[in-house]
Amino acid sequence: MSLVPDFELGLWNAWILITPLIVFWIGGVKFLFSKRMPETSLPSKRRDKILSNLLIITMFGSFIYSIFMPLKLGTIWFYVGLIVYLVGLVLIAITMINFATTTIDKPVTKGVYRYSRNPMFIGWFLLYFGIAIASVSWVYALITVFFIFISAYLSPYEEAITLRHYGKDYEEYMKRTPRWIGLPKSEKK
16 A cells, blocks of 8 residues: 555456445435435534535545546455455345335334444445455545544434434334444343
């Protein structure tokens, strides 16, 4: 890993790994999540708006940067990164299936949502971290850390919207399910 990031146009660059992410993002946001989530406005606090917009700009910037970021094919970095990436990709696919198979009038609490209230974020983190490893890119590692901090800051805002929309069902789910990852607390009857 050098201080100056690799920057070359090539067929075997990280764009190959970003393409499924773009498809998931477009498919998820446009067709799956927009039907489930209530109509909301952007965050009302100035700082939250700035962070939300910065997250989106960074995400699109990372998509463009991936076109010029070569993968380190044939190295241990590539194979380890690919494994981490694939775990993230599978996790995102499972979260989308959980969303698609849950009725709109109920919060998603099954599947991977039993172990995390934010498995989609975790999948994105793993994807980005896998790309950072596979391309040995400190820029992508920095982007991953940035996503983690902003998502940790903004996830309570997203949960407040979901809580207003689903009420007591979501409140009970929040009490028994960790925000990030862990074993669910048993339900008291």
